[in-house]
Amino acid sequence: MNIPLWKPTDKKKEDSLLKDFSKFINLKTSNNFKNLWKWSVENPEIFWSKFWDYSKIIGDKGKKIILKNKIFNKTKFFPDSKLNYSENILKKKSDHPAIGFLSESGYEESITWKDLYSKVCKLSGYLKTLNLKKGDRVAAYVPNKIESIVSFLACAKNGIIWSSCSPDFGAQGVVDRFKQIEPKILITTDYYFYNGKKINILEKINKILEEIPSINKVLVFSYNKKEKLHLDNFEDFDEVLSQSKLDETFERFEFNHPIYILYSSGTTGKPKCITHGAGNVLIEHNKEFMLHCDIREDEKLFYYTTTGWMMWNWLVGGLATGSTIYLFDGAPVYPKIDILFEYCQKKKFNLFGVSAKYIDHLKNENFSAKNLDLSSIKIITSTGSPLVEESFEYVYNNIKKDVHLASIAGGTDLVGCLVLGNLFSNVHKGEIQGQSLAIDVDIFNEQGKSTKDNEKGELVVKQPFPSMPIKFWGDLDGKKYHEAYFTKFKNIWHHGDFVERTSNNGFILSGRSDATLNPGGVRIGTSEIYQQVESIDFITEGLVVGQDYKDDIRIVLFVTTKNNEDLNDEKIQTIKDRIKKNCSPKHVPAIIIKVPSIPRTKSGKIVELAVRKLINGEKLNNKEAIANPESLDFFKNLSQLKI
Secondary structure (H helix, E strand, O other): OOOOOEOOOHHHHHHOHHHHHHHHOOOOOOOOHHHHHHHHHHOHHHHHHHHHHHOOOOOEOOOOOEEOOOOHHHOEEOOOOEEOHHHHHOOOOOOOEEEEEEEOOOOEEEEEHHHHHHHHHHHHHHHHHOOOOOOOEEEEEOOOOHHHHHHHHHHHHHOOEEEEEOOOOOHHHHHHHHHHHOOOEEEEEOEEEEOOEEEEOHHHHHHHHHHOOOOOEEEEEOOOOOOOOOOOOOEEHHHHHHHOOOOOOOOOEEOOOEEEEEEOOOOOOOOOEEEEEHHHHHHHHHHHHHHHOOOOOOOEEEEOOOOOOHHHHHHHHHHHHOOEEEEEEOOOOOOOOOHHHHHHHHHOOOEEEEEHHHHHHHHHOOOOOOOOOOOOOOEEEEEOOOOOHHHHHHHHHHHOOOOEEEEOEEEOOOOEEEEEOOOOOOEOOOOEOEEOOOOOEEEEOOOOOEOOOOOOEEEEEOOOOOOOOOEEOOOOOOHHHHHHHOOOOOOOEEEEEEEEEOOOOOEEEEEEHHHOEOHHHOOEOHHHHHHHHOOOOOEEEEEEEEEEEOOEEEEEEEEEEHHHOOOOHHHHHHHHHHHHHHOOHHHOOOEEEEOOOOOEEOOOOEOHHHHHHHHOOOOOOOOOOEOOHHHHHHHOOOHHHHO
8 A cells, every 4th residue: 555655734724725725715624625626626716716716816816707719729717807917027026035936056146025126127118119019929049047037027027938848959940949939039148057157148149149130139248247248239137237227017908818838848840839828827726836836925936947947937927926046047956966956955955846856866876954944845846757656755755755746747838737636635656646637637548537546547628727828829720739638538638648547546657659659559657667777877867769670569778887887697687677567577678778868858747759750760850958869879780789
């Protein structure tokens, strides 16, 4: 039996915002999350209307809550409401910090709510002098700094659509994304740091400008305020602010007016431009922070992210709760492995968010945080890939014993979560606690029927929800949008994750559906194999794919080893025995190969699909989304795979 690793106390449940909201809607839930979720999906109009009021959204709610359409994604939420996203973020005008920042280089700064309001209003006024209007696009090639958030909020205030890429993208990766949306302005900085290196950004800008003729102005901020910028053809961000007038008008736009464009990973083709609405993300992020993470005013939120990952947009949304958010720019383990925990200890974070791969890395390095004061942390959130059982146990044994560990999953497609944590449910190892409130999450088998507990299937959403994308940019007939989510099951959102529900109403993710292995017609989720492989002491990481072989699929496992140890026959047998014993004979790889490094995206996800294409002799079109593209060369024409 899966004994809980952590249980919320009765007092935690009673004091939670989840309980408070239950009282607000006059629902007697007996602190049972499944019952509350069930009520929320059966009464979506009441839920979203009441939650608008509960989270004190500024704006005109309108009379109609949901305008239904027989086509799933044509359903509109709050169709006659009006709001301004930035007005909802900038509610506070105090001298308390709104945003804190730390660079791996040691450079630190912060901004108060009052100064954040002032800078956003000044930049918004400047953008109006350039005749930038509602619906125009601004692109940002920026590190995770305060100026990036000021720029985004100034755009959102004016109804301008924001789109950002992190500076670790090469110039071609930036062009592949931004050229599709024809931005009028590019915002950037002079340099950034990563893993001890100072990396120049400005030297890439001319190539980007040659490729994207729609950009007619470049705004540059200094990474370090103590250093003066020397610019010839570009505008100085700080000079612009100092010379601009305060524009305190907050025009209110329709609920689903576009606020930002995010991009699919683009590892197997041109990135899709996923466009999100302002009210849509505001109400969803409020719900996730308040009801699922129990975040309230004046708390401190941290997520390790870049501006190219949806978790950046999510973290910025945390400002709407009146909380302070903290940014870190650089490598998460530089200059030392506990840099993020020291930051947490110093600033007293209440929410500490990282990727599952970061936790796996700490586990592999046998890191312990027992000498640090992490008493302020009440919730640790993990995403990016499934958090395996051993990593759950590692957190409770080596990071913090009394903490709400919430594995969360959703994606760029909804800038939020479909399954995540809550304070009514226990934490079981390897399991995500439950569904996102008012999102009708289910698991379907291949025939489109709901699965039973502990039966794997496809993660789906059966009813429209506010934070689905409003469109894909440039997808005029909606064909790409439909192909992305609605071809597998008719008029049902197919999310593309292979998953099972447990008897605890928890969820276990087994990886992406399109990376699912299918030897002998048996569907196997890749994370099942990773869980076994990465708990072996001489292995640091694995990547598993299916190779087309003799009219079937054979499983091929690639691994990296600790201290670059050789992979002899005895070690290969150890791996196979572990997988056979704890999974099944069908899970055992036909071939195991040691590799120099595992290819991954900029946000740290391993790129199974790209490797699968290479070993099956298919052409790979786009390497720009991959953080270490040189690692892909190893997988071409492997002699071991020709046998």
